Amino acid sequence: ADPKFAVIYDAGGKFDKSFNQSASEGAERFKKETKIGFMEVQVASDTQTEQVLRNLARKKVDLIAAIGFGQAQAVQNVAKEFPATRFVLIDGVANGANVSSVLFKEQEGSYLVGVAAALASKSKKVGFIGGMDIPLIRNFSCGYAQGVKATDSKIEFVQNMVGTTTAAWNDPAKGGELARAQMERGVDVIFAAAGGSGLGTLQAVKEKGKLGIGVDSNQNYLHPGNMLTSMVKRVDQAIYDSFMQIKNGTWKAGVVYKGVKEGGVDWALDKDNRSVISADIEKRVNAAKQDIINGKINVVDFREAKKCPA
Amino acid sequence: MNQADLPRWATSVAMPLLNLLSALLVAAGVIYLLGENPAESMGILINSAVLNPEGLGYTLFYAATFIFTGLSVSVAMQAGLFNIGSEGQMYLGGLGATLVLLALDHTLPGWLLIPAAITGAVLFGGLWAFVPGYLQAKRGSHVVVTTIMFNFISASLMNYVIVSHLIPDGEQSPASRVFAESAWLPKLNSILPVLGETPLNISFVLALVALVIYGVAVWRTSWGYQLRAAGLNPHAAHYAGISISKTIIVTMLISGGLAGLAAVNPVMGSTHYLGLNFPAGAGFIGIAIALMGRQHPVGILLSSILFGALIQGGFDLSLEKPNIPPETFIFIQGLIILFCGAMENLYAPVLSAMFKRKDK
Amino acid sequence: MQPAVEFQNISKRFGAVQANRDVSFSIAGGSIHGVIGENGAGKSTLMSILYGYYQADEGNLLINGKAEKIHNSHEAIVLGIGMVHQHFMLVENMTVLDNVMLGGEGGFRLNANRKKVEAELREICQRYSLDVDPLDKIEDLSVGVQQRVEILKQIYRSANILILDEPTAVLTVQETQSLFDVLRLFKEQGKTIILITHKLQEILDITDEVTVMRAGTVVGSVHTRDTSKEQLAEMMVGRPIETQLPRAPYNPGKVVLDVQNLNLINSQQVSLLKDINFQIRAGEIVALAGVSGNGQSELLEILSGMRVPGSGQITLDGAALPYQGKKDADGLPARYRELGIAHVAEDRLRHAVVKNFSVLMNSFLGYQNKFRKAFGLLDKKAIAEHCDKMIRDFDVRPADPALRIALLSGGNQQKVVMAREMAASPKLILVGQPTRGVDIGTIESLHARLLALRDAGVAILLVSVELEEVRALADRILVMSGGCITGELKVEEFDATKIGLLMGGLHKH
Amino acid sequence: MMFDDFQFASILVSTVRNAPVLIFAAMAGLFAERSGVVDLALEGKMLAAAFVSAAVGFTTQNPWLGIAAGIAVSAAIALLQGFVSITQKGNQLVAGIALNIALSGLTFVLAQFFFMQGGRTPDLGAARLSTIVLPGAEAVAGVPVIGWIYSSLLSGHTILTYLAFALIPLVHWVIYHTRFGLRLRAVGENPHAADAAGVNVELTRFMAMLTAGVLCSLSGAYLSIVQSGFFLRDMSAGNGYLALTALVFGNWRPVYTALGCLMFGFFAALQVQIEGVVFPVIGKVPGSLIQMIPYVVTVVVLAGLMAKSVAPKAIGQPFVKSR
Numbered sequence A: 001a002d003p004k005f006a007v008i009y010d011a012g013g014k015f016d017k018s019f020n021q022s023a024s025e026g027a028e029r030f031k032k033e034t035k036i037g038f039m040e041v042q043v044a045s046d047t048q049t050e051q052v053l054r055n056l057a058r059k060k061v062d063l064i065a066a067i068g069f070g071q072a073q074a075v076q077n078v079a080k081e082f083p084a085t086r087f088v089l090i091d092g093v094a095n096g097a098n099v100s101s102v103l104f105k106e107q108e109g110s111y112l113v114g115v116a117a118a119l120a121s122k123s124k125k126v127g128f129i130g131g132m133d134i135p136l137i138r139n140f141s142c143g144y145a146q147g148v149k150a151t152d153s154k155i156e157f158v159q160n161m162v163g164t165t166t167a168a169w170n171d172p173a174k175g176g177e178l179a180r181a182q183m184e185r186g187v188d189v190i191f192a193a194a195g196g197s198g199l200g201t202l203q204a205v206k207e208k209g210k211l212g213i214g215v216d217s218n219q220n221y222l223h224p225g226n227m228l229t230s231m232v233k234r235v236d237q238a239i240y241d242s243f244m245q246i247k248n249g250t251w252k253a254g255v256v257y258k259g260v261k262e263g264g265v266d267w268a269l270d271k272d273n274r275s276v277i278s279a280d281i282e283k284r285v286n287a288a289k290q291d292i293i294n295g296k297i298n299v300v301d302f303r304e305a306k307k308c309p310a
Numbered sequence B: 001m002n003q004a005d006l007p008r009w010a011t012s013v014a015m016p017l018l019n020l021l022s023a024l025l026v027a028a029g030v031i032y033l034l035g036e037n038p039a040e041s042m043g044i045l046i047n048s049a050v051l052n053p054e055g056l057g058y059t060l061f062y063a064a065t066f067i068f069t070g071l072s073v074s075v076a077m078q079a080g081l082f083n084i085g086s087e088g089q090m091y092l093g094g095l096g097a098t099l100v101l102l103a104l105d106h107t108l109p110g111w112l113l114i115p116a117a118i119t120g121a122v123l124f125g126g127l128w129a130f131v132p133g134y135l136q137a138k139r140g141s142h143v144v145v146t147t148i149m150f151n152f153i154s155a156s157l158m159n160y161v162i163v164s165h166l167i168p169d170g171e172q173s174p175a176s177r178v179f180a181e182s183a184w185l186p187k188l189n190s191i192l193p194v195l196g197e198t199p200l201n202i203s204f205v206l207a208l209v210a211l212v213i214y215g216v217a218v219w220r221t222s223w224g225y226q227l228r229a230a231g232l233n234p235h236a237a238h239y240a241g242i243s244i245s246k247t248i249i250v251t252m253l254i255s256g257g258l259a260g261l262a263a264v265n266p267v268m269g270s271t272h273y274l275g276l277n278f279p280a281g282a283g284f285i286g287i288a289i290a291l292m293g294r295q296h297p298v299g300i301l302l303s304s305i306l307f308g309a310l311i312q313g314g315f316d317l318s319l320e321k322p323n324i325p326p327e328t329f330i331f332i333q334g335l336i337i338l339f340c341g342a343m344e345n346l347y348a349p350v351l352s353a354m355f356k357r358k359d360k
Numbered sequence C: 001m002q003p004a005v006e007f008q009n010i011s012k013r014f015g016a017v018q019a020n021r022d023v024s025f026s027i028a029g030g031s032i033h034g035v036i037g038e039n040g041a042g043k044s045t046l047m048s049i050l051y052g053y054y055q056a057d058e059g060n061l062l063i064n065g066k067a068e069k070i071h072n073s074h075e076a077i078v079l080g081i082g083m084v085h086q087h088f089m090l091v092e093n094m095t096v097l098d099n100v101m102l103g104g105e106g107g108f109r110l111n112a113n114r115k116k117v118e119a120e121l122r123e124i125c126q127r128y129s130l131d132v133d134p135l136d137k138i139e140d141l142s143v144g145v146q147q148r149v150e151i152l153k154q155i156y157r158s159a160n161i162l163i164l165d166e167p168t169a170v171l172t173v174q175e176t177q178s179l180f181d182v183l184r185l186f187k188e189q190g191k192t193i194i195l196i197t198h199k200l201q202e203i204l205d206i207t208d209e210v211t212v213m214r215a216g217t218v219v220g221s222v223h224t225r226d227t228s229k230e231q232l233a234e235m236m237v238g239r240p241i242e243t244q245l246p247r248a249p250y251n252p253g254k255v256v257l258d259v260q261n262l263n264l265i266n267s268q269q270v271s272l273l274k275d276i277n278f279q280i281r282a283g284e285i286v287a288l289a290g291v292s293g294n295g296q297s298e299l300l301e302i303l304s305g306m307r308v309p310g311s312g313q314i315t316l317d318g319a320a321l322p323y324q325g326k327k328d329a330d331g332l333p334a335r336y337r338e339l340g341i342a343h344v345a346e347d348r349l350r351h352a353v354v355k356n357f358s359v360l361m362n363s364f365l366g367y368q369n370k371f372r373k374a375f376g377l378l379d380k381k382a383i384a385e386h387c388d389k390m391i392r393d394f395d396v397r398p399a400d401p402a403l404r405i406a407l408l409s410g411g412n413q414q415k416v417v418m419a420r421e422m423a424a425s426p427k428l429i430l431v432g433q434p435t436r437g438v439d440i441g442t443i444e445s446l447h448a449r450l451l452a453l454r455d456a457g458v459a460i461l462l463v464s465v466e467l468e469e470v471r472a473l474a475d476r477i478l479v480m481s482g483g484c485i486t487g488e489l490k491v492e493e494f495d496a497t498k499i500g501l502l503m504g505g506l507h508k509h
Numbered sequence D: 001m002m003f004d005d006f007q008f009a010s011i012l013v014s015t016v017r018n019a020p021v022l023i024f025a026a027m028a029g030l031f032a033e034r035s036g037v038v039d040l041a042l043e044g045k046m047l048a049a050a051f052v053s054a055a056v057g058f059t060t061q062n063p064w065l066g067i068a069a070g071i072a073v074s075a076a077i078a079l080l081q082g083f084v085s086i087t088q089k090g091n092q093l094v095a096g097i098a099l100n101i102a103l104s105g106l107t108f109v110l111a112q113f114f115f116m117q118g119g120r121t122p123d124l125g126a127a128r129l130s131t132i133v134l135p136g137a138e139a140v141a142g143v144p145v146i147g148w149i150y151s152s153l154l155s156g157h158t159i160l161t162y163l164a165f166a167l168i169p170l171v172h173w174v175i176y177h178t179r180f181g182l183r184l185r186a187v188g189e190n191p192h193a194a195d196a197a198g199v200n201v202e203l204t205r206f207m208a209m210l211t212a213g214v215l216c217s218l219s220g221a222y223l224s225i226v227q228s229g230f231f232l233r234d235m236s237a238g239n240g241y242l243a244l245t246a247l248v249f250g251n252w253r254p255v256y257t258a259l260g261c262l263m264f265g266f267f268a269a270l271q272v273q274i275e276g277v278v279f280p281v282i283g284k285v286p287g288s289l290i291q292m293i294p295y296v297v298t299v300v301v302l303a304g305l306m307a308k309s310v311a312p313k314a315i316g317q318p319f320v321k322s323r
């Protein structure tokens, strides 16, 4: 029989225009190609996560994909109880012989868009807007800042967070307002890593005719001409790969780090932002990418360093 | 003719049931519009929330938290105070317990550790409510406003504390480390194995005890008498020698302490770590529960279970019926509060008419 | 002349209570018609039906000979009916002018009319000698002036049929007199006036005809000139009433309360009490007479512990009261009660009872610590016995301890309060306006209680604006004005004119 | 970045942009509460209006139709709230909270049902309100101070922004200088007195609720049509409660309430600017602590400067014809 799959989204939900959505796209792609379906659930609290994991494990699902660091503890607990079920955890680490943890080197992708931002900024002021002040988001911000500073150390870097509750991911008005405030201070390129609030940011950026940078999935299509690029984080690919490995019997447990080299993160260049990416920018961003791949550039991971060098 | 003329069973059983049915009827309509079979859906919901023992376990697990937040709001209401801040007080209560556990979970034995952590939760929750209470009593700042503000402030503060200080090295999830097992609250499934693998733990028993204590304290003690007098007529309470400012401050301390206790269930009974935004609205649901349950212990218990069941059953239902998003049950919660809490007399005229006809 | 109002077989019930039963009588146009009856006799209900506040279950209402159905006060106003309610119907935080305009603004924009109405009001005030400034806020006005505002409202709306429900309950003699002057003027203008009062003297003074009600029905209507106080009282209560209660000879004991150099200044630096000195001995009733708002209330509050004085010495049985060094009075009344000071508060519903508590729960308000068992539990059995005894001793009706006290008539609420305060066997009892709005039958019994207490050796301080009451109860009378004690008389020297002068003494208005 | 990088100008402009959401909602609350009905459901009505405005605006590609539909829906909800609190004499706090919860769920469900984007409406694109450039704004932009005030602070907002500010004197006028306002205040202060004066208490309260519904819908429309360009679940983000706070803060008086809204707007703007700034002595303040500034300020102001705020006396009590 075909293996059974399930995806558990975190509180952001399947349509968060961010990593949950990306995960769902990966699973959908797998479904389209293999005609093997999957179950999907969204959880609201950490307690629920455990409940769902257990439920699915009892239903003899072969691979459960848990999206988001919030599910780490629950995955670890349930994985112990159901050694026959396999789990893939995105953005977090859980121990267990039947768990694969996939972490992304957001700092590397963010570095690349930082390089692009530094080159594209005319005012020499670039901004970052994060959803909530958590290590994951700081890692985006820190990688971005490193890219900016490495390109031009005189560039000013401004950063704001939307809020401190989960509402911070769903407050486009505030996301937009933060962008406007930054632009009034002269910022002309803004990287938004703020879920739904980021949509407000990009909208405001477009209204002022400045440049925005999308996150997680390729968001260039949102405002063609006003999107400098997007920092893509290939959660979809990770999910797709895990599903495929189960199907082909090549699945392995363990912690995987996916950076630029592994194709886990990247910058996006397509028809929607072709017009704003000059040949020079393209060349220098790709050069930086190459340097990261061959180790010439080491982008510091904020989560390990606990401090941002830039 | 008004409600007072109806027999007791009609006002306390028939009317609430009719209201609940009305709310569910509207909900059924929405489910139908979403393209699912309402009867079947309700069946799934009831089955997974009440009939299935494991589901029941989850229902009661959620209810335990709500009982505490419901009590927190209720006790303040008895004194005429509208404490909207239970959410923030619960959040801080979680911090209180966590700090105790992080400091002591490797040194103290469980039987000492758990009470110490619970004390920490009560203390932090209480102190977080003390400030608004004090400001109301001494400076006349509206407790409604200050507690709303304190909710926002607690969110910022907790974010700062967790993200900047509590995340263990090498971890990135915004949560404290997992506590040692000695700090985990004993689960009820060790006594009642039929409950299956549910996080239902002794804090549910604690919640029931709290309900009884609350009932006795408010209706049977001189303290409760003074509390209610102050709530109903502060001028008369002053005349009766009851210190209003003391009552306000003490009540807020207790209210906050109860909200702090609400944190014990999820933090020490389920996740075993302090996570960002773990109250997840339980403090606000406490307001609904206090209002719907008329601040009465039985009412609080029943509405807490009802809300627990909605969360558990609704979640399972949305698992089975992808057309029904979990948010549908947020809508249904609202409807139930509206019908049972604010339109309690909707059917009074109809029932009165029925009785009149029978009289003649 | 055609009757201005005719009630035909009006019946009205509230749940189990038959408030009006088959009420029929008529009121001659251009006359002043009195309506009297015990508390709960159905007077207010009947008037509320006339004013459209309630609808009668049965019966007809004829206004100027025409059958009318009045569904709300708006329709009543249109018919030229005005009502001055027992409790003032004024919006406290608005001006006199706005209160008068409310409901009859004459257009969407207020300013278009404000000046005109203001001028008109000033003119009316002049014509009727009503001392009211249209631009004053209601909350800054004394009750007497508020009463005038109610009248002003009716004059402005040119009501032709004016209902007054116990308008004099809170007025002084002088204020009552000037109100009556206005009413006489109305009558001259051909207006019809319906006056409800518990004071039979007023009925005799001003009405042309009087209707007596009892238990929802009409006992009878008589021409005022053909009747007497005694006859009316007997019609009302169904038995003869003692107007002069017997009392033991004046034989005061040792000093119980000693007040020396008491001063009080409020937060706006206004001096409310100035250098108050007096004593009360065991077994005497000292009355504080005066126009309300001259410091009596503040004095009562200080003596009961509800307020802390600015300076001065108060001793009870030779020991200083424990207010010294206190910033606020939080919790003080409980300690005073323990020392033996009982307090019947002036404002019943505001201070003396919790409206939403049952009679039982109100029966120990202020004495909650006396009924405490182990663990702070209330002693239910003791409370129930205590309450039953109160209800029996004071004949509280209905005799149901579980009834919400708000559902009792004012007179019966007052009995509960009196009973409660007397039950504690106090050394000193402070009694504020004990019979306000209470019918004469109940007054008689409450007065008898106070005299019995005096004879038993309790010190009593009575605050009352009713000179009749003062005369009936007091051994000594202190007159207050402007926060000072302006004079003292023995009851044998009672002289209404002299007291009136003392009351006006330093009083500035 | 250094301390002196603060841009006061930018803070002011940002304040002006932040305030309308609160002003509309607070003025809505003012009408309801001045009439004696506690309006905890501002949040819910905002959400409903934000959703309907965005959904209809997107579908018809006409923001005005969207706003009109939002007004209709919000007014209908306000009337339902009125039915529960006025006619049924239900608990007004419960009614408000119930509506908030129900609408938070319902707007998501409907948005999901119609647009399948996770409780979000599609981008409105061109179907948004355009900003109005005041005549001559460009010309005077160069003039110091005045030029800036005219061209940057005053010019370049949408009509809703101007409406919000125009509302302040308008509401003041309605409340204090019209028949409706007089009756409204009377009904909220002493309904028995109003009733005795021939005023229809329930009708007046219903009118107040209707006004509240209409005003509140503009707050929602501002969120979705002006500020964001789409609807997102729970996008009211506590602004309804903040508006109520401004109302208490402003003692239920229009001008002071609006000042409260501006204060919140100002501190929100200030907070944005402070983030990341290195202060003399203290150094850099963590972002999450900066987020609490507006709330801490409110508490301090309420506790320190203000006298007790006095609510309309009859607030929260259904009108029952007997004491």
Ligand SMILES: Nc1ncnc2c1ncn2[C@@H]1O[C@H](COP(=O)(O)OP(=O)(O)OP(=O)(O)O)[C@@H](O)[C@H]1O
Residues within 6 Å of the ligand: C014, C015, C017, C018, C019, C037, C038, C039, C040, C041, C042, C043, C044, C045, C046, C409, C410, C411, C437, C439, D321, D322, D323
């Ligand atoms: N709103 C009401 N609901 C229920 N019962 C009422 C109501 N109003 C009056 N009653 C009852 O009707 C009876 C008559 O009341 P009413 O107010 O007419 O008396 P009254 O003669 O005015 O008394 P008082 O002299 O105390 O003013 C009372 O016994 C009371 O119990």
Ligand SMILES: Nc1ncnc2c1ncn2[C@@H]1O[C@H](COP(=O)(O)OP(=O)(O)OP(=O)(O)O)[C@@H](O)[C@H]1O
Residues within 6 Å of the ligand: C014, C039, C040, C044, C086, C406, C407, C408, C409, C410, C411, C436, C437, C438, D322, D323
């Ligand atoms: N809501 C109510 N339900 C039942 N009875 C009521 C209600 N309101 C008033 N009453 C009754 O109406 C009667 C008159 O009420 P009212 O308040 O006028 O009393 P009162 O004796 O005149 O007292 P006072 O003049 O001191 O206020 C009382 O007998 C009271 O029982």
Ligand SMILES: [Mg+2]
Residues within 6 Å of the ligand: C043, C044, C045, C086, C165
């Ligand atoms: Mg009466």
Ligand SMILES: [Mg+2]
Residues within 6 Å of the ligand: C086, C166, C410, C437
């Ligand atoms: Mg009376």
